[in-house]
Amino acid sequence: MSDQTNLTNLSGDKKAWPVYITIGNLPSARRNSPGSMGVLLLALLPVPPQLSKSSKADRGKRKINADTLQDVFELIFAPLQDVAHVGIPIDSTDGKVRLCFPILSAWIADHMENVALHGLKTNACPKCKEPTNKLGTNARSYRARDYARYQRYKPENQTSGSETDDDHVMNLRLGQNIFHGLDRVSASDLYKPAILLTIYLRLFKHMMDGIEAFLKKHRRLQAFAEVWKALPPYPGFLVPKKAYREVTQWQGKEMRNLGRCILGVLDVALRQPGGTQAIALKRALGCVRALVDFNMMAQYRSHTPDTIVYMEEYLDQFIG
């Protein structure tokens, strides 16, 4: 997993880009508990300087940055390449030696880092070939990206110096997928959604934007703010200290809290609908409920095919 972060603000605006590593042999409860030391810092990557978005002169620079990143990861992952097929004897904690095949299987990062690492444009899906204008629909028919194929035709395009139509459709960007060339690693499977990054910081944020617009349209914003302010304390629920409009930073903690109360607040804010409003308000509630249910199910520690079907239904309901 990796995340670019600010170390200091003011004194030189230092940035760090740590990469962490852990192993799948440890059960998640053990791995994720703080103090278990199950996650190790693997590398501190060089942070490329910020470039302007439009300047053509920066295009070359951006290419250099991408190549640099590629080289750095090649160096870090080189030991894995040698043992992906033949394995390596590793001492276990029970005093036995086992032949191990350490293979990179997941990469947890936010969307911007995922697209940077996979060499995609910012509005592309790192997992499948869904075109940008179809994102947000619940189409499941798009196939996983074949990153190996991208690499095969990339060099020819770069010599001609122009983007082909295919490039455009695939939302590829200059630079390579840094996971390309790793033996037995499927680059399109590396992307894994995380509750914090995918649900709280993206889906919930998207939902709240929609709710705000919806409340404004139906003139319920005031009612919503009043209910938000009047929330009573409850075990396991932190009463929001600020009025809804005054919260400037919606981070994971705030979003988790919001997920616990949003349905109730919205239900009260949308009470006594007028004749024509009734259907729209009911639909909005249904939509929010589907996402909240999805979030609750996503937190299950174990799943069966049944729970996965429920989650898919909730997602369809939310998108529909």
Added chain:
Amino acid sequence: MHNADACEPPHSDYESDVGPAGLEPDAFCPEIAYESDAEVLDNTSACAGKQNHFEGAGEVIGDVAGFEDEQSNLCADPWAPFNSAEGFKLASWFIDGKVCKTRINDCFSSGLENAKSVGYSAMHTLENHHRFLDPYSQYLQWFEGQVEDGPRTLPFFYRDVLGCVRYLLRQIAYQDDLVHAPRREYDPSGQRIYAEMHPADWWWDLQVEHLSPTLVWKTLAD
């Protein structure tokens, strides 16, 4: 026990996401989840669902040299390298409390702590003891790399990725938790359970891909 009701979606019980023990909810009875963590297949268990192990996975190919000695030393002198429980506890207290080096030295020089009873009298010895307690720290060495960035050369730092894996697999603290082979777990109604990485298909499929055709055929026939 697991039944049809247990899989009903949680309709309105939004507060149920944190249980009384602070645990996340589970779709199944806790006994099943815990049972599935057992390393050995146990058909006699009343609550456990069926499990399929991947034959030949996680096989032992040898013994770690010096492991027996290490274990017996640990049993013979559990507080090593400290000479007493008191010395160890004081050191843990210093480290957990993030007490800085100069304050630790001050503590001994001012006579607040009796150096004889704890067995060390300065930060230097304590650091050595601390290093001794983590014998695998050589796996976590840092390396420095250079990146050419136009006129500048940027440094970056990395560890050996295999070293990190070795370090984690060798930690005594994880002895009871580590899983070495994929398996398929089922609840009593025959549904697959996906809870960790080892009961999921990815690991299993990759192992099948690696093994010889005869073993693959045998697995498929099963």
